[in-house]
Amino acid sequence: MNALVDPLSYREQSPDVRARFQALKERPVVLSVENLYKTFPTPGGPVTALKDLSFQVFRREFMCVIGPSGCGKSTLIRILAGLEDASDGQVLLDGKPVSGPGPDRGMVFQSYTLFPWLTVKQNVMFGPRMAGQGAAAEPEARQWIDLVGLSRFENSYPHQLSGGMKQRVAIARALANRPRILLMDEPFGALDAQTRSQMQSYLLQIWKNLDITILFITHDLDEAAFLADRILVLKANPGEVNEIIEVPVPRPRTPAQFVSPEFIATKYRIDHLIHPEAAHEMDSIPFPRMTVAGDDVE
Amino acid sequence: MKTDPIREKRLREPWFAARRELSPRRASFLTIFSFALPLLIWSAVSYLPFLWHPDVELQISADRENVTTVYVAGDRVSREFFPEFQEAVRQQNKPLEAGLASLDPAAEATNGAAVRRANKKTLRQLVPILAANQWITEEQAKDDAAIYTSWGEIAAGKKVPTRPQLSEENLAIIAKNWAAMSKVSPTYDSDRFVSVPLLGLVPQGRPANPDYLPAPHEVVVSGIKEFTAPPEAERPSMWQRVGHSIRIVFGGFLLATLVGVPIGVLCGTYPVFSKVVEPFTDFFRYLPAPTFSTLLVAIFLANDAPKVALVFVGTIFQLVLVVANTTRRLDLPLLEAAQTLGANQAQLLTRVVIPGILPNLYDDLRILLGWAWTWLVIAELVGVKSGLTEFIETQGRWRNFDSVYPVIILIGLIGFFTDQILSALSRIFFPWTSEASGKANPLAKAILFLPRWFQKSASVHDLPADASGQARESLTNRP
Ligand SMILES: Nc1ncnc2c1ncn2[C@@H]1O[C@H](COP(=O)(O)OP(=O)(O)O)[C@@H](O)[C@H]1O
Ligand SMILES: [Mg+2]
Numbered sequence: 205m206n207a208l209v210d211p212l213s214y215r216e217q218s219p220d221v222r223a224r225f226q227a228l229k230e231r232p233v234v235l236s237v238e239n240l241y242k243t244f245p246t247p248g249g250p251v252t253a254l255k256d257l258s259f260q261v262f263r264r265e266f267m268c269v270i271g272p273s274g275c276g277k278s279t280l281i282r283i284l285a286g287l288e289d290a291s292d293g294q295v296l297l298d299g300k301p302v303s304g305p306g307p308d309r310g311m312v313f314q315s316y317t318l319f320p321w322l323t324v325k326q327n328v329m330f331g332p333r334m335a336g337q338g339a340a341a342e343p344e345a346r347q348w349i350d351l352v353g354l355s356r357f358e359n360s361y362p363h364q365l366s367g368g369m370k371q372r373v374a375i376a377r378a379l380a381n382r383p384r385i386l387l388m389d390e391p392f393g394a395l396d397a398q399t400r401s402q403m404q405s406y407l408l409q410i411w412k413n414l415d416i417t418i419l420f421i422t423h424d425l426d427e428a429a430f431l432a433d434r435i436l437v438l439k440a441n442p443g444e445v446n447e448i449i450e451v452p453v454p455r456p457r458t459p460a461q462f463v464s465p466e467f468i469a470t471k472y473r474i475d476h477l478i479h480p481e482a483a484h485e486m487d488s489i490p491f492p493r494m495t496v497a498g499d500d501v502e
Numbered sequence: 503m504k505t506d507p508i509r510e511k512r513l514r515e516p517w518f519a520a521r522r523e524l525s526p527r528r529a530s531f532l533t534i535f536s537f538a539l540p541l542l543i544w545s546a547v548s549y550l551p552f553l554w555h556p557d558v559e560l561q562i563s564a565d566r567e568n569v570t571t572v573y574v575a576g577d578r579v580s581r582e583f584f585p586e587f588q589e590a591v592r593q594q595n596k597p598l599e600a601g602l603a604s605l606d607p608a609a610e611a612t613n614g615a616a617v618r619r620a621n622k623k624t625l626r627q628l629v630p631i632l633a634a635n636q637w638i639t640e641e642q643a644k645d646d647a648a649i650y651t652s653w654g655e656i657a658a659g660k661k662v663p664t665r666p667q668l669s670e671e672n673l674a675i676i677a678k679n680w681a682a683m684s685k686v687s688p689t690y691d692s693d694r695f696v697s698v699p700l701l702g703l704v705p706q707g708r709p710a711n712p713d714y715l716p717a718p719h720e721v722v723v724s725g726i727k728e729f730t731a732p733p734e735a736e737r738p739s740m741w742q743r744v745g746h747s748i749r750i751v752f753g754g755f756l757l758a759t760l761v762g763v764p765i766g767v768l769c770g771t772y773p774v775f776s777k778v779v780e781p782f783t784d785f786f787r788y789l790p791a792p793t794f795s796t797l798l799v800a801i802f803l804a805n806d807a808p809k810v811a812l813v814f815v816g817t818i819f820q821l822v823l824v825v826a827n828t829t830r831r832l833d834l835p836l837l838e839a840a841q842t843l844g845a846n847q848a849q850l851l852t853r854v855v856i857p858g859i860l861p862n863l864y865d866d867l868r869i870l871l872g873w874a875w876t877w878l879v880i881a882e883l884v885g886v887k888s889g890l891t892e893f894i895e896t897q898g899r900w901r902n903f904d905s906v907y908p909v910i911i912l913i914g915l916i917g918f919f920t921d922q923i924l925s926a927l928s929r930i931f932f933p934w935t936s937e938a939s940g941k942a943n944p945l946a947k948a949i950l951f952l953p954r955w956f957q958k959s960a961s962v963h964d965l966p967a968d969a970s971g972q973a974r975e976s977l978t979n980r981p
Contacts, residue, residue: 313835317833334843335844
């Protein structure tokens, strides 16, 4: 075991952080997931993607969901968005069960889902238009575009934007509906590392200044530890709650904290939960030797 | 001239590199070449007599005894048959020579009248040659006196036919015949005409292609003639025919679009429509539309209605299926995103599905319009034949292929340019597609490129070698 990190040190919270979590848990529950099950019928028999999932998200909380690929993260968020029905259990938004998609839950997808035939501004106005607002939505749409820093591109079409810009518009578009919660399914997964870290700082800025709760799915440890108040770690096959980690890294978050002990401890813990046997696995693979004796690197 | 590094580099680029874009210059060149190549091949086959030319076009023909088919000048016979044909005439001449040489001008043969009639035919064998050399006019083709005089002039060497030249053999025959003819009468007199058989001219001809492959210039000449001919009572002008055909194609196509697009979009959007409509449509599209022609005539009676209906029937089933597929290809996440933004079912259709598929729908319709043109040919044969197809049919039956080709080419050009224009318009209609901001249409580019290319090559030649070199240097040496 790595002697540099105490495996349980992520539980040690500074008084500030402790107070923050106390206050957080006293806030009203925005989203409540109760005993959620999801089974897909497939030709090879039913596949259980989610099993007995229960957790709560508090108002203005930033919660990340992390888990190995294929553990059911997307399935979960699609159920929350109403794009998929749960096999059992229920989802409550502000105490009321949700059924079907609705503008009270904004969603940002990993794939680019801007409407290619609409300009940036028209994309952002799409939600208000669907709700029956006409030109009145325009000044507000401008504000949202300002907020994501794309005023110069309000009349551009999506194909003229870079990936990061597209996702910023997607965020503005979701926020323009004034949702209770913003659901994000690996929204920065397709971006390059630099753009992604920019977008993360960006998202935190937006979140800080708005009355918005965020449920953010990722498979990136750094991203989860940098963004989240709490991280919901899922087990694979089927997806079950493994642990909910309270991130001990104080806010406001800055990239400098990537090397702070709390940050590293958090990442270490997530890694341990997701890949418990990873280290031993590698040892057990019989590698044939392909170098000359004495030419060792370790 | 100094070497130009940019030009050097451009010349070194490989022509064959898998999936690698050609330079715009080469792309334009090849686009033009793709049209020039078939024209070149056509011209080569038409104008180089040693290429193909399986037939002989007769310039001088002849009657042969015991042969029922009569060839006249301008007819084509196969190259294998031609020598046989010539030899037959020579054999026919052989026994006649003695009689002709020992002619007694005063004597009258027993069957004189019949021989004279045959001899007058021989006399007229020269007509195509005389006409080709413009020694007689069209009206004089039956003016035996003028022809008679010409025989004399050719025999005396006063007139030498150049197109085509007469073979030595035929010149000798003309001389022998003229000797006999002039002995009886120096000028034409239908009563005083040789009454022993004259020698027949030996057929002459030039290599030719079959009549179904006319030469480019013949097609151009016939095309100009057909397209400038004024309309007659029973015969519409070519442009009237073109208009008629276009009306039928677009009529049938627009009807099919009006009916088919909404059905296709509904099928692609709602599985319930898809399951009701598509299986039957899929079956029906395999029923060949032409087999409905008599039925359509029975339903829609004469005139254009059954023709429009045939284009409609031929197009609509494909159209529904193609549009349904295009609609289904719309990115599902777009529909999901719209739902999370609060769009209801009706809004999904009108605000997402329809605008989302428009560019692809437009492309589909462009392709289907091409199909509609192929149905036209069958549609115009339904009921009362009409339009361009009727013209092609009739002329083809008369083997006037030089008139048929211009029409075929015109149909191709109409289709091609409609498509090019529609494709260019698509960039204006759909500015949000990445193609719109990307590459221009290659053909348009090639056409625009031509004048620049000539200009460029001209300007390089205009400048003295030193000057152009210096000009370049002064540009590149700028700090
Ligand atoms: N529509 C579906 N039909 C069948 N199986 C599905 C479907 N959607 C997801 N699954 C299965 O559910 C599991 C979880 O998928 P997903 O939620 O996409 O995982 P993640 O987003 O965590 O990578 C996977 O094993 C996947 O194969
Ligand atoms: Mg996923």
